[in-house]
Amino acid sequence: MKVRAAVYFGLSSLFARQISADPVRLIALDGEIHQPERAAVVERRQTANVTIPAPVVVATSPYWEGNDGPWSSFAFQIGKPAQNVRLFPATAATNTWAVISQGCPDGSPANCQALRGSFFNSNQSLTWVPNSIFGTSLEVNLGMEINGQFGFDTLTLGWQGDNGPTLEHSIVAGIAADTYWLGLFGLNPRPTNFTTFNNPQVSYMQQLKNTNKIPSVSWSYTAGAPYRFSKVFGSLVLGGYDTSRFATNNLSFPFYEDIQRDLLVTIQSISTTSASDGSTVSLLSAPMTAFIDSTVPYMWLPLDACQKFENAFGLVWNVTKKLYLVNDTLHSTLLARNASVTFTLGTKSTGGPTVDIVLPYGAFDLIAQYPLVANDTRYFPLKRATNDTQYTLGRTFLQEAYLIADYERLNFTVAPCAWHENAVQHIVAIPSVNSTTSPSSNSSPGSSFPAGAIAGVVVGIVVLIALVALVLFCLRRKRAKKRKAAELEDTSWSRPNGSDHSDAKLVPTAVDGELDSGAVHEMFAPHKQAYHEMHAPYKTDLPAEMGGNGSGYFEGNVPGRTEVEGSTPVFEMPGSEAHEMTTLSQFSQRGR
Template identity: 35%
Template structure:
């Protein structure tokens, strides 16, 4: 192949001699993922790497990225690496006694270019005839949710950090047959590597493909070449192949995920000088692998599959490609280191990775939280303050007289202003240590009757009802001060035969009553009961005695 054609077929070239930032490290073996030839050597060094085209959406720049060069400007030009590759592994690179160098995706993460050491990838499919959906997709630090049909299956990377799955089912369906078992009950432990073009399978499985689709294996090129007749037959069969995958045997889950590839995904062309071909020719992209280290799901598989990898959580996912032409939906995978930042340095580094909008949003959210906390604290303080104040409404309700039953012999008092009982000692009350607290009656509040009411019930021992005579004696004693036993309670200093002077209040309003009737009634009452004779009543001597000799202070009415 002419040099110009060789260079143009490889895409853009990198010339180390023309770079001003390349720092040579040395010549080291190229790591062929299929381990077919360990004699390939490449020139390694440190270089400044940016994604995208200059002036056309150029991505973040990473200084000191560890790269390897092959081809014209190295010790060996090999067709095994016809195109350049971007390493997406997170493990550091180490050669012999050389110091380790972080991978590109790790360096990009440490340079705050992406939110995590993760990526999402699909190879694209030109047979879909739609430019918007047929192109490949690579998202660093996240994934494009519009490119796949979501499922809940999660795979785990192995101890070496490699992506491996178990192929437990391989079924083909054609226009004339269905459920063709291409795996023949054998489980195959498969590697996942997007740097490999084809699907590498055990030899026994490849022979089952030959019988099912009429494939012919070419010993010279180690390819399944397809001529025009075979191509027309396969187009008529229009087979599709379903891959059933699950986590490796060390996993305890029995769940699986299925990826379906149409025949168009297997209808590929190979060009010179690939595998010694002299011309462009159709081929069926499965390859024979002699050992399990070569059994690989390559880019042919990822035409119809989407791969999402999170190196920091040691997890990855496989999804069926979605061709519904959905709108771009980029989602970030956030590093777990952000959630574990405890020190000031880690926290500052985590915050510095956030966008300005995210930082502003966090600040606004913090202000809102502080405002809500302050409002809640003020409300609680006001509530406790109100609870400490006396509840006068409950006191008024307690002192309001309850409604008497209808059959109560008592009647309610006339409504008027309420009089509340005092709950403290009066101000003029004297306090003495020797004072008997049980005998202190000053604090007892006497009830106030605004109008004459019913007599309160007498709280005393029961007795008999007074007779008429006893009632008159008690009444006379209260008015005249006469002892019923005959002993006068008049003042001693008065002269014999001289009665005590009466006040105007003591004079009974008994004018106009017959004197003789009262006197005779009094005399009969005394004699009838057989009581001792009462002292004769002597009225005050004076001018009024002769004029109104019938005035008495009380009378006995029969």
């Protein structure tokens, strides 16, 4: 059965963010409809008294693993009681996957569970809520879609003692296929729309923002480099970035319109140096666009580009394994040569600002393991793409690139990694577009900030000033209308209009619109009704003598008389004497 993922992508407004619907749905493969408890979406309004949280630094595990790596993995806990698992960050995924026991069938290595990042057993979790079996709808264009047993469970970032945030009822899928050797932690904040639910289910990233655990829907990631110093672990920051891990640049990329390939960049050129004379060799015939995706390890490039790599590095494509396998002789040659490959990225095909990401040979020196090959074999992580939808820069690229994605401002930054031995971590928060309070982070006034984020903040400040000016203008108009309503037409002493009592007390009126203790004050009601002719008796709660009729009933067809709302509060009219109001029309004139 063809199964497609359902996702929604966020669109930013000036001071609010609303996720718009994309009507793609996950269809249950077992044909059954399951209705577990729905995930609650918690919304929290930003106020001046709310402390904006600091970014969350996800703890790495101490392991380098994967059957196509080695790669730096990250620590997570799933369920209650907590089960420790190790996952890879996936920039294209929207939820969390964990390997289940079926992922190590008979014939697997004895340490298969450890090799796959440990198992998640839903039967041992008290908080597991099953959903159904769905196709993951991820990497369909690369032929890497698998099925998963989806449900909801408690998910904690880091291991016990790391003090990572914990969220209930998060989407979790148990996977068995070896297409992805370790499980994945989805960084894309789009919700998932299951056919078993009427409403989309919120992503973990959006949950973090909704519960005020991160300052914004954003993240930063680099895969780490085992060939640098004494192995440099990866870095994953939710709601911010680590300035110690990259070299600042002013290039910002807008999200691509295809929400499944949002982190799209233009590769203007790929080059290396010649082994013979050290001259520059082009490895790309023409500029192309590629999707940055940490979910997969490889780089998919056009066939002609792959052939240029073959010529430059002596690579041979293994048709059976569909890999560029590297034997010991070629490996020794490439190590001695130590050539690097430079990717020049920009926002357009030619010209404009660019950024160079330089990968040394160590970034390509990876090892394929079971079940990709029978015995551990070195390989070069390059794949032949069959069409432009497959052009991808995977985890290999992110060993030397630092990626910052801001889903509220819809832009991202790709920067070259900075390599300083024993560098001190320096985390800076990315504020939300509707934030009015400085985030709580360990940033300093001189900290660098991505160009895209700066532009978003500037736009927000300008619009905020405009809104404040508009509010002040409306308040002044409202006050002016109230002052005008308070002015009375006559400045002399007079009897109430229409009074036929010769002994009625004179009522003092306001002088020049000034309201003092001896003048009649208008009591402002929440609203004023239009005058209506009534055809039946109407009883008013007005505490005044109306024309001597002590019953408080009036004939609705008497000219000049108005409806008085039953909810009008009782007011005592100030003055030096008790004032008798002889007609309802006199009262209504003063209320205008």
